[in-house]
């Protein structure tokens with residue numbers, strides 16, 4: 001089965017997020033870049049499926065030229081082909097992104113498209129679903145367990161303590177979440193192969209969308225230093241009192 | 250689709266009067282009550298105009314076929330005994346006839362909203378920022394070609410547009426944005442770091458007319474294809490109380506030390522009527538299943554109490570527990586970041602403190 005995996009380049013966020021002075025972007029002068037854990041799992045899932053059923057894994061990103069770094073990371077993990085949908089560096093909205101991904105899918109003969117449930121940075125929760133509608137394919141989202149045959153798949157997720165399973169005919173779109181697998185680490189031969197691999201490039205036009213960012217802000221967390229009830233087991237009576245006061249115990 | 254009157258041609262009052270918000274209400278599978286996240290969405294919807302609520306009534310609501318017998322429902326069928334409509338502040342409730350959509354079918358749910366959007370002339374459609382809410386609204390966006398803003402914290406009207414604040418980075422950042430669309434599609438953050446929905450927003454224009462909402466039993470016109478993708482449900486591994494809706498969560502992190510260290514935490518959780526949640530270290534080490542993970546890439550929790558044991562409080566973890574009403578930390582390190590988010594802390598070894606707390610609680614009962 002030929003699978004397309006979509007990953008998005010985002011800043012690596014450590015202890016704190018800082019913004020650029022104009023509030024338009026995350027300040028990345030001190031940070032590296034990565035993809036969301038959901039998307040790392042999507043790459044791993046695709047590689048595992050083709051290890052079982054045969055086929056190829058293509059990895060796609062829509063972003064500026066620098067996003068080739070994330071394509072190479074995926075190639076090192078076992079993807080065989082890389083596609084850059086090249087932007088002019090601006091933030092492309094979910095509609096433009098989905099249209100560009102759908103166009104690549106139409107030209108590629110894929111049986112399955114895997115995406116993350118949501119991107120780390122924008123958290124739009126919609127690109128996968130929009131891609132599916134553009135293609136007229138069925139879609140399942142937030143998936144943490146995937147069983148697949150050459151003609152259909154069973155995709156499961158948890159919903160409020162209940163497991164929901166969706167059975168879809170192929171071709172299909174699935175968005176996955178961290179927890180579906182434990183991604184492998186890149187091997188040395190994998191890294192070397194990734195370095196040399198060719199990247200196919202297509203330019204994509206930016207388009208205005210109805211949702212327009214004005215600026216980003218760091219929420220003002222009400223940082224209250226905790227009241228220390230005490231040390232070790234001596235604090236337990238006070239802890240019980242607090243639980244009582246909160247109406248918990 | 251609703252056609253907007255060009256700006257300036259309508260006096261401000263009448264344009265406000267023509268606004269209506271349609272809100273998708275999710276019901277809890279066991280109680281049949283609207284989930285908190287949906288009440289939050291309804292609250293935000295009320296600040297935009299009169300509200301029509303949409304309820305898919307499988308499960309508890311329609312038990313015994315009461316709705317289909319008509320009269321009983323209009324006087325207060327099962328849904329109303331639970332007090333739901335007054336809690337929603339809706340002027341109208343659309344109960345989607347259960348036989349038309351059995352179980353959860355995301356495309357069908359979105360199609361129902363497409364139909365009701367036209368029927369009610371809604372200027373905004375809202376849902377909770379839950380897995381289902383975000384999913385159905387994304388389908389609605391894809392079907393109609395409209396933009397969709399996920400996980401909004403506040404929203405207000407500005408002429409024909411909506412000005413909103415929404416979460417990015419799982420709530421670690423906020424975005425001020427403008428949404429220009431014939432109909433605004435929004436989901437409402439089920440938690441919010443610090444800047445939660447201001448109290449005034451929630452009750453601003455609550456419809457308090459004593460008459461209660463008008464109830465419509467809605468029979469949607471659905472195609473076979475809309476129902477093709479449908480959830481088959483089975484009790485999940487753990488079952489019981491779900492992490493997302495638990496009243497008490499006992500959290501365990503790297504400090505628990507290994508898979509065997511969780512027994513006292515489980516015991517404490519069950520004494521307090523809660524469940525265990527964990528950090529990402531715990532799931533990536535394989536000590537606990539991923540479904541118990543709290544945080545940016547796990548579950549967002551909104552309990553009355555989060556008791557974080559041996560958890561440092563990394564921002565990706567805080568993104569999942571900032572919606573807790575109270576946080577108590579048990580940590581050996583008085584400088585752990587979690588203390589800056591907690592109301593109370595005990596400095597000490599969780600392997601001693603947790604069993605002692607369990608014993609103290611047992612002694613009392």
Ligand SMILES: Cc1cc2nc3c(=O)[nH]c(=O)nc-3n(C[C@H](O)[C@H](O)[C@H](O)COP(=O)(O)OP(=O)(O)OC[C@H]3O[C@@H](n4cnc5c(N)ncnc54)[C@H](O)[C@@H]3O)c2cc1C
Nearest residue numbers: 502503504528529544545546547559560561563565581599
């Ligand atoms: C993209 C991304 C997404 C992420 N998503 C998540 C997420 O969803 N959820 C999440 O949790 N993390 C997430 N993380 C990871 C996060 O950054 C932290 O690495 C993780 O939360 C740390 O887990 P911890 O607090 O258990 O471990 P540590 O940070 O190692 O902290 C252990 C704590 O236990 C205390 N301790 C040790 N022994 C004891 C003892 N005997 N008694 C009491 N206290 C003790 C220590 O003082 C310390 O404070 C994510 C990271 C990234 C990059």
Ligand SMILES: Nc1ncnc2c1ncn2[C@@H]1O[C@H](COP(=O)(O)O)[C@@H](O)[C@H]1O
Nearest residue numbers: 006007062115116118119124125126127
């Ligand atoms: N610029 C992009 N390039 C490639 N894939 C993307 C891009 N933006 C979003 N996606 C994919 O769509 C998923 C959902 O993104 P979103 O709807 O923006 O939250 C992500 O996890 C990615 O798999």
